[in-house]
Amino acid sequence: MITRHRDILLFLGMALLLILVGVFQSWQLALTIFNLCVISAVMSIGVNVQWGVAGMFNVGTMGFAALGGLAVVLFSAPPVTEAWSLGGPGLLVAFVTALVTVIAYIFAKGYFNDAQYRWMILFGIVVVGFYITQRFFFPAVAAIEGFDAVKYGNIGGLGLPTPVAWFGGALLAGLVAWPVAKLTGSLRTDYLAVATFGISEIVVAVLKNEDWLARGVKNISGLPRPVPYEVDIRALEWIQNLATSMDMSARDMSSIVVKLCYAGLFLVVLALVYWLTETLQRAPWGRMMRAIRDNEDAAMAMGKDVEGRHRQAFVLGSAIVGIGGAMLVTLDGQFTPGSYQPLRFTFIIWIMVIVGGSGNYRGAILGAFVIWFAWIQAETGGAWVAGLLAENLTEGSAARDVIEESAAYLRYVVMGLILILVMRFAPHGLIPEKTHTRVGN
Amino acid sequence: MIGGYGGSPILNGCTISVDRGEIAVVVGPNGAGKSTAMKAIAGMLNLTSGNVVLAGKSITTLPTQMRVKAGMALVPQNDNIFPTMTVRENLDMGALLSRDTAAQTMKEVFDLFPILAEKRNQIAGQLSGGQRQQLAMGRALMTRPTALMLDEPTAGVSPNVMDEMFEKIRGVAELGLAVLIVEQNAASALEVADIGYVLVEGRNRFTGSGQDLLNDPETRRSFLGAHS
Amino acid sequence: MTDILNALVHLTNLMILPGLAYASQLALGAMGVTLIFSVLRFSNFAHAETMSLGTAFCIIVTLWFQQLGISFGFLPTALLALPFAIVLTAIFLILSDRMVYRHFRRRNAKPEIFMILSSGIMLIINGMTRLLVGPKGRIIDDGERFLVTAREFKEWSGLAEALVIKNTVVLTIIIAIFICSVLFWFLKNTETGKSMRAYSDNRDLALLSGVDPERIVFITWILVAVLATLGGVLFGLDKGYRPFVFQQLLLPVFAAAVVGGLGNQVGAIVGAVVIAFSEIGLTFAWKRFFSYLLPADLEPTSMMQILSTEYKFAVSFTILVLVLLFKPSGLMGGSQR
Numbered sequence A: 001m002i003t004r005h006r007d008i009l010l011f012l013g014m015a016l017l018l019i020l021v022g023v024f025q026s027w028q029l030a031l032t033i034f035n036l037c038v039i040s041a042v043m044s045i046g047v048n049v050q051w052g053v054a055g056m057f058n059v060g061t062m063g064f065a066a067l068g069g070l071a072v073v074l075f076s077a078p079p080v081t082e083a084w085s086l087g088g089p090g091l092l093v094a095f096v097t098a099l100v101t102v103i104a105y106i107f108a109k110g111y112f113n114d115a116q117y118r119w120m121i122l123f124g125i126v127v128v129g130f131y132i133t134q135r136f137f138f139p140a141v142a143a144i145e146g147f148d149a150v151k152y153g154n155i156g157g158l159g160l161p162t163p164v165a166w167f168g169g170a171l172l173a174g175l176v177a178w179p180v181a182k183l184t185g186s187l188r189t190d191y192l193a194v195a196t197f198g199i200s201e202i203v204v205a206v207l208k209n210e211d212w213l214a215r216g217v218k219n220i221s222g223l224p225r226p227v228p229y230e231v232d233i234r235a236l237e238w239i240q241n242l243a244t245s246m247d248m249s250a251r252d253m254s255s256i257v258v259k260l261c262y263a264g265l266f267l268v269v270l271a272l273v274y275w276l277t278e279t280l281q282r283a284p285w286g287r288m289m290r291a292i293r294d295n296e297d298a299a300m301a302m303g304k305d306v307e308g309r310h311r312q313a314f315v316l317g318s319a320i321v322g323i324g325g326a327m328l329v330t331l332d333g334q335f336t337p338g339s340y341q342p343l344r345f346t347f348i349i350w351i352m353v354i355v356g357g358s359g360n361y362r363g364a365i366l367g368a369f370v371i372w373f374a375w376i377q378a379e380t381g382g383a384w385v386a387g388l389l390a391e392n393l394t395e396g397s398a399a400r401d402v403i404e405e406s407a408a409y410l411r412y413v414v415m416g417l418i419l420i421l422v423m424r425f426a427p428h429g430l431i432p433e434k435t436h437t438r439v440g441n
Numbered sequence B: 001m002i003g004g005y006g007g008s009p010i011l012n013g014c015t016i017s018v019d020r021g022e023i024a025v026v027v028g029p030n031g032a033g034k035s036t037a038m039k040a041i042a043g044m045l046n047l048t049s050g051n052v053v054l055a056g057k058s059i060t061t062l063p064t065q066m067r068v069k070a071g072m073a074l075v076p077q078n079d080n081i082f083p084t085m086t087v088r089e090n091l092d093m094g095a096l097l098s099r100d101t102a103a104q105t106m107k108e109v110f111d112l113f114p115i116l117a118e119k120r121n122q123i124a125g126q127l128s129g130g131q132r133q134q135l136a137m138g139r140a141l142m143t144r145p146t147a148l149m150l151d152e153p154t155a156g157v158s159p160n161v162m163d164e165m166f167e168k169i170r171g172v173a174e175l176g177l178a179v180l181i182v183e184q185n186a187a188s189a190l191e192v193a194d195i196g197y198v199l200v201e202g203r204n205r206f207t208g209s210g211q212d213l214l215n216d217p218e219t220r221r222s223f224l225g226a227h228s
Numbered sequence C: 001m002t003d004i005l006n007a008l009v010h011l012t013n014l015m016i017l018p019g020l021a022y023a024s025q026l027a028l029g030a031m032g033v034t035l036i037f038s039v040l041r042f043s044n045f046a047h048a049e050t051m052s053l054g055t056a057f058c059i060i061v062t063l064w065f066q067q068l069g070i071s072f073g074f075l076p077t078a079l080l081a082l083p084f085a086i087v088l089t090a091i092f093l094i095l096s097d098r099m100v101y102r103h104f105r106r107r108n109a110k111p112e113i114f115m116i117l118s119s120g121i122m123l124i125i126n127g128m129t130r131l132l133v134g135p136k137g138r139i140i141d142d143g144e145r146f147l148v149t150a151r152e153f154k155e156w157s158g159l160a161e162a163l164v165i166k167n168t169v170v171l172t173i174i175i176a177i178f179i180c181s182v183l184f185w186f187l188k189n190t191e192t193g194k195s196m197r198a199y200s201d202n203r204d205l206a207l208l209s210g211v212d213p214e215r216i217v218f219i220t221w222i223l224v225a226v227l228a229t230l231g232g233v234l235f236g237l238d239k240g241y242r243p244f245v246f247q248q249l250l251l252p253v254f255a256a257a258v259v260g261g262l263g264n265q266v267g268a269i270v271g272a273v274v275i276a277f278s279e280i281g282l283t284f285a286w287k288r289f290f291s292y293l294l295p296a297d298l299e300p301t302s303m304m305q306i307l308s309t310e311y312k313f314a315v316s317f318t319i320l321v322l323v324l325l326f327k328p329s330g331l332m333g334g335s336q337r
Helices: A002-024 A027-053 A061-076 A081-111 A115-146 A162-184 A189-209 A237-245 A250-282 A284-294 A296-301 A306-332 A342-356 A361-391 A398-425 B034-042 B064-070 B087-097 B099-112 B114-118 B129-142 B159-174 B186-192 B210-215 B217-224 C002-040 C047-068 C078-106 C111-133 C150-157 C167-189 C191-201 C203-208 C213-239 C243-247 C250-260 C265-282 C287-293 C309-326
Strands: B023-027 B047-049 B072-075 B147-151 B178-182 B195-200 B203-208 C146-148
Touching: A002 A027, A002 A361, A027 A061, A027 A250, A027 A284, A027 A306, A027 A342, A027 A361, A061 A162, A061 A189, A061 A306, A061 A342, A081 A115, A162 A189, A162 A306, A162 C309, A189 A342, A189 C111, A189 C250, A189 C309, A237 A250, A250 A284, A250 A306, A250 A361, A284 A296, A284 A306, A296 A306, A342 A361, A342 A398, A342 C111, A361 A398, A398 C078, A398 C111, B023 B034, B023 B159, B023 B186, B034 B072, B034 B147, B034 B178, B064 B072, B064 C203, B072 B129, B087 B099, B087 B129, B087 C191, B099 B114, B099 B129, B099 B159, B114 B129, B129 B147, B129 B159, B159 B178, B159 B186, B186 B210, B195 B210, B203 B210, B210 B217, C002 C047, C002 C167, C002 C191, C002 C213, C002 C250, C002 C265, C002 C287, C047 C078, C047 C111, C047 C213, C047 C243, C047 C250, C078 C111, C078 C213, C146 C167, C167 C191, C167 C213, C167 C265, C191 C203, C191 C213, C203 C213, C213 C243, C250 C265, C250 C309, C265 C309
Parallel strands: B023 B178, B023 B195, B072 B147, B147 B178
Antiparallel strands: B195 B203
């Protein structure tokens, strides 16, 4: 009973903090923070599926978030028809030949058992397949990138509505996660961590360099959004009335309304994801995952397909992270491969999961809110405090400069300290995982 | 001693002791807590209650490496050598605590286990099972212990090598050490034992001289016959 | 004949020497990672940042020395500052061990826990280095830049291609070889070194041989401080110091350690060489080299670059992933733990 109340109290406390931000700083800031918290919550749930439930140490969250963002481009951006006609066919052929090569490889690997020949055949398949694929791939890519490189230089997308793109984010992330899980499934923890870290870096490197895909570091902006534009609604009568009644400009009010629309959408997604994962948790699937996590050797001895289960958790968790990455790109309205840094997309999510309480989804959500709030406020709040302190020091003095510069970097120190302190003194996090023996209620 | 690995205790109040120059053997069914008792004496798991006394001094609160300094040595059943180091280096490790007498002790170890002298520059991981056991014992002896504990020294060893092993163990005891052995091959072990302890479910069940236990019908029936 | 010489000089100048220098820096980093893995039994995500921290300390001391007017002649002043930087880094590492890792070590925590903790330490060092040195970084390379300049070489050899020998490159290679030799000697011949090897081979048995685990841990962190600081400073002298550059070193360093076999010191060096030369070789424009060697009509027209330089970082990650997938114990075989 008390623990149930504790959870609610913690969430209420979080809400209170956000309201305070709205009152004392600005409502726009509060809503911005809120929206990013929700997105981070979705990503935390994804990580929690892998770590808290399945005990897998995936340090490649960044890559899957990036793939989610890519999906938004590929699914919802308008197609660049000219580029498609120039390079599309070649690209498709290359894709097909690559797929055929992979299938032939897998088939040959299983079919030929004689080690001597097998090596040669596999090598031959790879070489031939590679040669054919690249003969179609490179000219197609050159054609695409050559078309109006300043404005486009990429293939664009399918022009589908944004929520479809979010689902596409899950799909794309899951599709990539599956072979990754298959290949890394047998690796030990250390190696799994390093491998996933490396793979996520490769994914981001590819996104940064393959301009034909998503313009690489030239970035794509102006991505379609599922909510109205501020400029469009500013002139609406009810906006104007609301603005004057709240003593704000119409511009501010329209901005707030748009953010609220996003918030609504994001909350729906969060609720869906939460419902899905909680249901799985209570189902036999969840029980089995916990059993495997708690005693893998025993589970294997009982004949459970441990690797298969791990794979499922990996794919599911990555797909959820993909949704989060997709939502983020839609919110930003632009896809910036260069912004995918391990610190921001991998380690911070980990801190959220651990601080919130790994092993349960409510904890993941709360952790996301708390840590993201701390991260943002460490910057704005820190700058504000620094500003207050610096007011007392003369302009341009060395100390003032140091304080102003330091605020940004102290964030990292604070985050690291939070992580270590929580692991040391409160390893179960804010919302500990309840052991599923029901006592009383 | 009372203790275990956390959860329910494995040792439920058993007592084992051995004097210098004697061989004590601990036997019992699987899960009786034989290896656990040995690990507890070595300090590799915590006792809920009880104490460990060596040559009159209590070593209960000391960590493992300090107990070794005090004169206790353990040869674990598995993982009992340093696989990437040579035979010579393995023995050197044992000599860490008694550097000045190292050369002399090594000579004694080589006398006791001539095969080790032969293969002294070989990587320990490449030795056969029986040779490893000898090396493991040699390493323990290099620490010049007053009490030597052996956890199933004949596990996975062929029968004739087993006899040889017990011969060597007797030789070690004759050097003046107190030797404590945990064994599955109860019958053979009790033959060389001065004292035998039968442990069942973490408690002393029978205690007596090796010969007495061998001849006692109850011990024979209850588990000496259970082993093939 | 001159063509062959030109080709060789070109290759040495732009690939072999830089490759050796980079390999030396990676080797120093990888040996630290592998040492932590074999003794402390976890992958230290904070290692690249540790190298950065050591370099940051070195920069501060160097700047202080430069202000005091101390210099080292034709060698960089940073070399004088090195011992101080090593001491400061060692203090930090030992403190972080006492306050963070030791608690969990005593409870036999799982390796994932240590990795998460090390990422926390990574974040802390991240902030610390920027606070110490500022985000923009510094260049502390003073003293003579070049041992042999392009002009000097061309005059001496009469070749079209010049072999430029930078001070820092020579320093890096010499210091790396020296430190590696010392480390290997230490591990093989000294009692502490043997105890460390024993401890990483079989922890329980080491305890049963009277080895004091806390002392081993202490010595390990000191060695790590030496390796990381040296590697970082040499890298910083070579390429200039900017904090984020070290973040990008994390994967190549880990790649080198894993490729060689985590836990295997020789493997760390082998892995470093593989990674360094792969990165440079796969993004190298081979055109000029081949044009010297091939007759005129066979000369290549394209730049003959296998991968664009933007993919340089991806090379080490890809090699790492490939090794993990096909031979996780590495080329030389790592410790199994």
